[in-house]
Amino acid sequence: MVHPVLKVVGLEKKIDSGLVILRNISFEINPGDAVSIVGASGSGKSTLLGLMAGLDHPSSGKVYIGEQDLYALSEDERARLRAKLVGFVFQSFQLLPALTALENVMLPLELAGRRGAKSLALDLLGRVGLAERTSHYPRELSGGEQQRVAIARAFVTDPAILFADEPTGNLDSATGESVIELMFELNREQNATLILVTHDAELARRCGKSIHLKMGEMVE
Amino acid sequence: MNDLMLSLRLLLREARSGELTVLFLSVLIAVSAMTTVGFFAERVKSGIEGQAQKLLGADIAVSSDHPLDAKFPEKAQSAGLRVTEAMHFPSMASFGDRSLLTAIRAIENGYPLRGEMKLSNGKMGIPERGTVWGDAKLFARLGVHVGDRISIGDADFTLSAQILDEPGAAFSFMSLGPGIVMNREDLARTGLISTGSRVRYLLYAAGEEGKIAAFRTWAKKNLGRGQGIEDAREGSPELRQMLDRSEVFLRMASLLCVVLAGVAITLAARRFVSRHLDSCAIMRVMGTTRPRLFRIFLLQFSFLGLFTSAFGILSGYFAQDLLAQGLSGVMNVHLPAPSPLPALEGGAAGMLLFLGFALPPIYSLAGVPPMHVIRRESGTKPAGFLPGLALLFALFLWQARDWKLGLIVFGGSSAMLAASGFAAILFIGRIRGGGAGWRYGIASLRRRSATSAVQILAFGLGLMAILVLTLVRGDLFRIWHESLPENAPNRFVLNIQPQALQPVKEFMASNGIGHPEFFPMVKGRLVGINDRQVSSDDYREMRAKHLVDREFNLSWASSPENELAAGRWWKEGEKDAFSVEEGIAKTLSIRMGDRLTFEVAGETVSGRVVNLRKVNWNSFRVNFFVIAPPSMLDSYPASYITSFHLPAQNQESISLLAKRFPTLLVVDVSTLIAKMQKMMNQVASSMQFVFLYSLLAGALVLFAAFASTQDERMREAAIMRALGADTRQILAAHASEFLILGIFSGAFAALGASAIGYFASTRLLDLPYHFDPQIFLIGISAGAIGVVLTGLHWTRKVLKSSPLAVLREV
Known part of the structure; x- marks a missing residue:
């Protein structure tokens, strides 16, 4: 029997004003799956993604990564778990402006205390086609290039789970497509679990499994 | 809707959302500091002058x-x-x-x-x-x-x-x-x-x-x-010197507040700009022209400036009143009500500072390309500092009311700012190595090298204010204190005839007065300088006229009692020489090598000026304007004079002395000394207060410097968190950044403080300055510890907030 790599049980998120963003969400994701989270704007997609990655606190419910109850851990323990198991790609890239492309990709390795950060990062930058731009700062790169750096940064730690929040949202369709290709390719090569939030119906179809959200609730 | 109404409405909206708090606070504290210093300095000055007037009995x-x-x-x-x-x-x-x-x-x-x-x-x-x-x-x-x-x-x-x-x-x-x-x-x-x-x-x-x-x-x-x-001010040279020095000090302190205020406003405006890039870009997308956008901001900021300045003046008034009440009790002096002038000055300076420092960034903000909406990196051109600097310079000259003071402080600090900023950028570019945290901290500094340099200068200026004021203040107080030690002579005994000299010495030794030094005194009138006959009509200055009209007390000595400012002491047996106190030489236009002729007991005695002496008249020791070698004067009728410190419990011996030698003239200067000391204490208290204000302004700069990079730090820390960084790693990144900032700021502050201290002491206060290498040790340690602790305290919010919320918000 396959153990799920990620399990969400009865997850709820309310904000101070009493507004319910997520209500009673439960599902399981198996290793190697590609799962899309779809829904209208404001349906709670990004909040769900953030909660699955341990970036926020749920009002109730649990998230398990492997056997580990994510919210039984402290903020720092969750961070260390992310450093080990999780990769991220954001809609707005979220590269650190102070660091070069290479340094941005090296950062998660350095944070995890891994050796050989530079050669691994160079290797991955080469694979996303940015071997020539390693010493450039984010402001010197185009949107597509920045997202490719972000993808290299996400995959460099060889994560078990890759979270992507609207990865093509800020890109034109051709660039978006090449970025998606790259993501799926790396996903296959590294046998990672891909969980992505998207508006793009075509992209959602490419994922084997979809979770539909409507007004904070899962719909079939 | 017209722009005026729109600006007001936007301003209220901004104020409600808390976006203007930092800017408001910087201007508020700046204006408040300036008006407090202005009001207070004016009141203390007139209070001290009032005290002096009381001594004269009139103005x-x-x-x-x-x-x-x-x-x-x-x-x-x-x-x-x-x-x-x-x-x-x-x-x-x-x-x-x-x-x-x-x-x-x-x-x-x-x-x-x-x-x-x-x-x-x-x-x-x-x-x-x-x-x-x-x-x-x-x-x-x-x-x-x-x-x-x-x-x-x-x-x-x-x-x-x-x-x-x-x-x-x-x-x-x-x-x-x-x-x-x-x-x-x-x-x-x-x-x-x-x-x-x-x-x-x-x-x-x-x-x-x-x-x-x-x-x-x-x-x-x-x-x-x-x-x-x-x-009141010309009555006594000691008093005049003290008033002048305290005035210079107060002015220096308020000038530092002006600089610090400018820095704080710049930093606050930067934060405002970075927070408004998005909304401005959107307004431009929606068809607002650049001039209109600028006009809207200009109106907004003018309203804010007016309101804040008025508020600052009011709070400045209350603050100084509170302090004045406390101080007038301690100082035991009535502080007269202030004139409205400092309020006008503070308000005007506040508006000018505000517009000079906030407008250039706002102007560039209005020029944000609409493209920014699509591509965040297409931001604005960095704003020019020139208008602010020019304005600051004008403010300096205005506040200093003295070209020399304004130029020294402004020129000195500008040169130092430029050099230190350049050095900081160079150095930051060269730091390498370390773990992820350290590496990231350095990378942040390096990428924002210009911003980092500004921060170093901002921290440094705050720290410099503290160091300068402790340094110069320390110097002033030490020298004053030294000039009036606890056991300063409080009795003078004059008119001791040569034949009574030995019996008086013996009487003093056996009656607990001790062995004070006795100086011979010969009366002489200055009649010639070189070939010229001297008359009081030759001089315009009152003091010079008095000196020429009066008889000089000449003395002789074989070894120097005072420090020589120029020339050499005489050899044994040398004749034809005079030693002149440098102050009187200046008053009477006497130069080294001039031939002075005195009329002594109907004869003329003449000699060349072979040296000029520095005399500390505050010491209450016996001093002479003109001294000659013994062989020139010892044949003329002389009397002797001495001074000594008589403890309060030994009054009786003086009465005995006066009874035993009725021709002696005993002068009691203890009341005079007590009055002088009281006055010095007043000056000291007022200075300490102004010093507090500079500290506040320095703290404000620190606050603004941290606040201006807060958003960026929050976002970056949230990304690092998402990438798996734990608290220790984020702390290490921040700590390494703050440590380098702190060390640099400390070094800069120490350098600046020493330089300004040197110029202020030697050029303005006419006090000797001793460079103290300890200031670097103190500056760097204080900078490193202060910036790291304050910085980490300030950024603790970064560690507490949810990364998801931050990534969405910023």
Whole structure:
């Protein structure tokens, strides 16, 4: 029997004003799956993604990564778990402006205390086609290039789970497509679990499994 | 909707959302600091001057050796000043078979115009006709009691009260003898005033500062021979020096506040710009033109500036009032109400600072390309600092009211800012290595090297304010303290004849006075400098005229007592040489190598000036303007003088001395010293207060510097968190960044403080400056510890907030 790599049980998120963003969400994701989270704007997609990655606190419910109850851990323990198991790609890239492309990709390795950060990062930058731009700062790169750096940064730690929040949202369709290709390719090569939030119906179809959200609730 | 209404509405919206808080606070504290310093400095200054006026008994006095022309009192009265006249002269007073040389003041109604006479019988006003008042010395020396009859000239008077404290008595050596105060209308009865009497006629005047100044200008032009002006500030060189120095200090402190305010406003405006890029870009996308956007911001900021300045003035007024109340209790001096001028100055400076520093970034903000909406990196061009700097320079000159002071402080700090900023950028580019946290901290500094340099300078300026003020303040206080040590001489004994010298020395040694040094004194009149005959008409300055009219006390010595400012000391047996105090040399335009001729006991003695001496007149030691080698003067009739510190419990030995040697003149300067010390304490307290304000301004800069990078740090920390960084790693990243910032700021602050301290001490305060390498140690440690601790405290919010929320928000 396959153990799920990620399990969400009865997850709820309310904000101070009493507004319910997520209500009673439960599902399981198996290793190697590609799962899309779809829904209208404001349906709670990004909040769900953030909660699955341990970036926020749920009002109730649990998230398990492997056997580990994510919210039984402290903020720092969750961070260390992310450093080990999780990769991220954001809609707005979220590269650190102070660091070069290479340094941005090296950062998660350095944070995890891994050796050989530079050669691994160079290797991955080469694979996303940015071997020539390693010493450039984010402001010197185009949107597509920045997202490719972000993808290299996400995959460099060889994560078990890759979270992507609207990865093509800020890109034109051709660039978006090449970025998606790259993501799926790396996903296959590294046998990672891909969980992505998207508006793009075509992209959602490419994922084997979809979770539909409507007004904070899962719909079939 | 017109732009005015739109700006107001936007301003209110911004204010409600808390976006303007930092900007508001910077301007508020800046204006508040400036007006507080302005109000307070003005009040302390007039408080101290008021104290000095009380010592003079008026704001200004015109003195004359012959009856004053009626145009002087008429002019003063028509200018709206209060006036009263007095005559001072020496005369014998006798009681029974005892008589004594006394200093007599004949006064009329209204005296004193400032301060008051304190009498043993608690009465006020002036002596009734037929009565006189005497001071403690008179009572002691003449052995009289209240109610006794004493004779002055041809008339007898009832001694109706003892004077406990009187204005006008303090700062003149002449008046330190026994004093008598009489009604001027009784003067004719004494028959003492005739042609050739040594009478000083005085016209005292008091009133508003502007009217006094106008009268002073007029009187100066109308002075005749033997006439001069004394005012509170010219009355005594010691007092004048102290007032000047404290004024310089207060001005320096407020100038530092001005710079710090500018930095704080710049930083706050940067934060405002970075937070408004998005909304501006959207407004531009929606069709707002750049000029219109700028106009809207200009209006918004003008409203904010006006409101904040008004608020700052108000809070400044209350703050200074609170402090003034506390201080006037401690200082025991009445601080007069401030004029509205500092409020106007503070408000205007606040608006100017605000517009000069906030507008350039706002201008560039209005120019944000609409493309920014799509691509965040397409931000604005960095704003120019030139308008702010130019404005600051103008403010400097204005606040300093002195080109030299303004240029020194502004030039010094600008040069240092530029050099240090450049050095910081160079150095940051070269730091390498370390773990992920350290590496990230350095990378942040490097990428934002210009911003980092600005932050270093901002932190550094705050720290520099503290160091400069402790340094210069420390210097001032130390030197003042040294100039008036606890055991400063408080008694002078004059008129010791050569044959009495040995017995007096023996008496002092056996009666617990000790072995003070005795100096010979020969009276001589300066009659020639080189080939020129000297006359008081040659000089315009009153002090110079006095010096030439009076006899000099010349002395001789074989070794120097004072530090030489120029030239050399004489060899044994050398003749034809004089040593001159440098201050008097300047007053009388005497240069090294000049030949001076004195008339001593009917003969002329001449010699070349071979050296100039520095004399600390505040030391209360015996000092001489002119000294000659022993062989030049020791054949002339001399008397000896000495000074020593007499402890309070040893008063009896002085009475014994006076009884045993009746010809000696013993002068008690302990009251004078006590007054001087009280005054110094007042100055010190006021300075400490202004120092506090600079500290506040420095703290504000630190606050603004952290706040201006807060958003960026929050976002970056959230990304790092998402990538798996734990608290320790984020702390390490921040700590390494703050550590480098702190070390640099500390070094910069120490450098700046030393340089400014040096210039301020040597050029402005005329005090010797000793470079203290410890300041670097203190500066760097304080910078490193202070910035790391404050920085980590300030960024703790970064660690507490949810990464998801931050990534969405910012």
